[in-house]
Amino acid sequence: MRLENKVAIVTGGGGSIGREIALELAREGAIVTVVDLDQAKAESTLKMIKTSGGRGKAFTVNVTSKQETIRMADLVNKEFKSIDILVNCAGTDIKGSIIDLPESTWDFLMSLNLKGVFLCTQAVVGAMVTKRSGRIINISSIAGKTGEPFTSPYCATKFGVIGFTQSVAMELGKDGITVNAVCPGPVESELIKASIEQSAKLNNKTYEQELYDKFLSSTPMGRMAKPGDIAKAVVFLASDDAAFITGSTINVSGGKEVH
Numbered sequence: 001m002r003l004e005n006k007v008a009i010v011t012g013g014g015g016s017i018g019r020e021i022a023l024e025l026a027r028e029g030a031i032v033t034v035v036d037l038d039q040a041k042a043e044s045t046l047k048m049i050k051t052s053g054g055r056g057k058a059f060t061v062n063v064t065s066k067q068e069t070i071r072m073a074d075l076v077n078k079e080f081k082s083i084d085i086l087v088n089c090a091g092t093d094i095k096g097s098i099i100d101l102p103e104s105t106w107d108f109l110m111s112l113n114l115k116g117v118f119l120c121t122q123a124v125v126g127a128m129v130t131k132r133s134g135r136i137i138n139i140s141s142i143a144g145k146t147g148e149p150f151t152s153p154y155c156a157t158k159f160g161v162i163g164f165t166q167s168v169a170m171e172l173g174k175d176g177i178t179v180n181a182v183c184p185g186p187v188e189s190e191l192i193k194a195s196i197e198q199s200a201k202l203n204n205k206t207y208e209q210e211l212y213d214k215f216l217s218s219t220p221m222g223r224m225a226k227p228g229d230i231a232k233a234v235v236f237l238a239s240d241d242a243a244f245i246t247g248s249t250i251n252v253s254g255g256k257e258v259h
């Protein structure tokens with residue numbers, strides 16, 4: 001096991017990708033705190049961790065609230081005496097044309113996808129600096145590397161996550177903390193289904209046509225990712241094998257994004 005007794009926090013740990021990340025970290029021996037706005041989803045992931053012999057906790061936290069993220073870090077520190085790994089995975093996508101995109105959609109996505117990453121990082125970083133070690137892994141997207149139509153706020157947040165990752169990596173290298181981002185292509189999940197449904201409608205296409213045109217036709221490996229594909233990359237970045245990797249992004253996209 002590569003992460004024996006490491007203490008991890010996974011935000012959005014009740015979701016499709018976060019759940020698989022939490023399970024994979026636990027399989028590698030980490031004690032995993034599953035954080036989600038949706039208590040039932042967080043509890044359900046924790047139950048799966050425990051059923052497979054792992055250890056952890058579930059906390060209901062809104063990552064857009066400074067107060068709640070500070071509480072999250074305090075609770076984990078108190079319970080497990082350490083925070084070794086933070087995976088910022090909570091996030092979502094809402095499609096819309098720039099012509100009439102509501103300001104509220106922009107603000108919502110900025111707050112969840114970008115400010116949430118900032119707040120959770122800031123909440124845990126003190127504990128990591130004190131210990132002079134830590135791993136922060138931010139889930140960006142291939143939409144954080146190349147823009148997509150009808151996706152301006154989402155792309156802006158995911159580009160932002162990469163800039164944030166690089167900047168914080170530069171600040172924290174001297175403290176023994178690595179900060180990296182994972183950029184998934186489309187992953188089999190409710191989120192991508194909803195996202196393709198929305199862009200198919202905006203492009204006047206069927207779901208299948210939109211999926212093919214937008215993703216599969218330009219993906220050398222010819223399929224969507226499975227949540228486990230993303231989780232394996234996260235475990236690698238959290239492990240000693242990635243000790244000298246920081247400020248980097250890893251695409252997990254079957255070759256859809258190569259830069």
Ligand SMILES: NC(=O)c1ccc[n+]([C@@H]2O[C@H](COP(=O)([O-])OP(=O)(O)OC[C@H]3O[C@@H](n4cnc5c(N)ncnc54)[C@H](O)[C@@H]3O)[C@@H](O)[C@H]2O)c1
Pocket residue numbers: 011012013014015016017018035036037038041061062063064089090091092093112139140141142183184185186187188189190191192
């Ligand atoms: N699904 C994809 O194809 C795909 C591709 C690239 C990147 N991503 C990114 O991966 C991450 C996870 O995506 P997913 O497909 O698992 O989505 P998901 O909707 O299944 O999971 C997101 C989770 O975040 C939680 N959440 C929402 N708001 C929150 C808040 N304010 N505080 C705490 N938790 C909150 C939700 O309850 C949900 O459980 C997102 O950041 C997404 O942008 C997804």
